[in-house]
Amino acid sequence: MNIALLGYGRMGKSIEAIALNRNHKITLKIANATDDYDFSNVDVAIDFSIPNAAVTNIKKALDAGVPVISGTTGWLENYDDIINYCNTKNGTFLYASNFSLGVNIFFEINKKLSQLMAGFPDYSTEIEEIHHTQKLDAPSGTAITLAEQIIEQTNYKNWTLEQPKADEIHIEAKRIPEVPGTHEITYNSEIDSISIRHTAHSRQGFALGAVIAAEWIKDKKGVFSMKDVLKING
Numbered sequence: 001m002n003i004a005l006l007g008y009g010r011m012g013k014s015i016e017a018i019a020l021n022r023n024h025k026i027t028l029k030i031a032n033a034t035d036d037y038d039f040s041n042v043d044v045a046i047d048f049s050i051p052n053a054a055v056t057n058i059k060k061a062l063d064a065g066v067p068v069i070s071g072t073t074g075w076l077e078n079y080d081d082i083i084n085y086c087n088t089k090n091g092t093f094l095y096a097s098n099f100s101l102g103v104n105i106f107f108e109i110n111k112k113l114s115q116l117m118a119g120f121p122d123y124s125t126e127i128e129e130i131h132h133t134q135k136l137d138a139p140s141g142t143a144i145t146l147a148e149q150i151i152e153q154t155n156y157k158n159w160t161l162e163q164p165k166a167d168e169i170h171i172e173a174k175r176i177p178e179v180p181g182t183h184e185i186t187y188n189s190e191i192d193s194i195s196i197r198h199t200a201h202s203r204q205g206f207a208l209g210a211v212i213a214a215e216w217i218k219d220k221k222g223v224f225s226m227k228d229v230l231k232i233n234g
C-alpha cells in the first residue's frame, strides 16, 4: 500500500517505521503547508500534523479522492464541516482521538463505568491527562472523548479546564517531559474514590493503530471510527 504522511513529526516518523515493517511504501511526505501535495501515487493518507493544518490536509486528500485518516487533535470545532465535505465528495474519512487498542478498550470501560455511576450523584467526576511538554493542545483529544462519553451517560452538561460548576466535569491537563500519554478518570465521594487509568508506555500503540486503520480503510467509502476497525461491540 502507498501511504501519504501528512505531518512528519514524532508520530509521522513512528508511523513510517511501522508501515515500512509491514511492507508498505511512503510515497508522499508533507511537513509544512508549502510542500507539494502530489497524491498521484497514494492509496491512503495519514494525517498527524498540527491543529491549524489538519482541516486543509484532510480536504486536500479528499479532493484527490484519497481515503484519509486523521489523528491530529485540537481541530474538532470543524469536525462536522469535514464530515459534510467527505460526504459531498463521496470520500472516505476516519478520525480517532486515540488510535491505540488499549485506549479504545478503555473507552468502552469508561462508558460502562459512567453508566453505573450515573445512579450515584454523591460521587463527583474528575479527569486527569498527562502528556509531554511539546503538546500544542489541552486538554488532549482523548480526554475530550472520555468527557463526552461521560456527559452522554450522566447529568453533566460540559467539561472545563477551569474550576468546575456542579454540572461540569473538571479536566486537569498536566505537561511533564517525555510522557507519551496517561489518562485517569476518578469518581470521588467523602467515603471513597474509584479510578480507572490508561498509561501509554510509548507512541508505538498510536502508530500501529493508525497503520492498521489505514490498511482497513483503503478500499472503503464513508465515515468510520476505530470501533469499526477494531470490531468493538458496545
Ligand SMILES: NC(=O)c1ccc[n+]([C@@H]2O[C@H](COP(=O)([O-])OP(=O)(O)OC[C@H]3O[C@@H](n4cnc5c(N)ncnc54)[C@H](O)[C@@H]3O)[C@@H](O)[C@H]2O)c1
Pocket: 006, 007, 008, 009, 010, 011, 012, 030, 031, 032, 033, 034, 048, 049, 050, 051, 053, 057, 070, 071, 072, 073, 074, 096, 097, 098, 099, 100, 137, 206
Ligand atoms: N490520535 C492519536 O492516537 C494521537 C497520538 C499521538 C499524537 N496525536 C496527535 O497527532 C498530532 C501530531 O503529533 P506529533 O507528536 O507527531 O507532533 P509533532 O509536533 O512531532 O509533529 C507535527 C508535524 O506536523 C508538521 N506540520 C506543520 N505544518 C504542517 C502542515 N501544514 N501540513 C503537514 N504537516 C505540518 C510539523 O512540521 C511537525 O513535524 C498532534 O495533534 C497530536 O495531538 C494523536
Ligand SMILES: O=C(O)C1=N[C@H](C(=O)O)CCC1
Pocket: 073, 097, 098, 131, 135, 136, 139, 140, 141, 142, 143, 180, 181
Ligand atoms: O502526544 C500527543 O499529542 C497525543 N495526543 C493524543 C490526544 O490528544 O489525545 C493522543 C495521545 C498522545
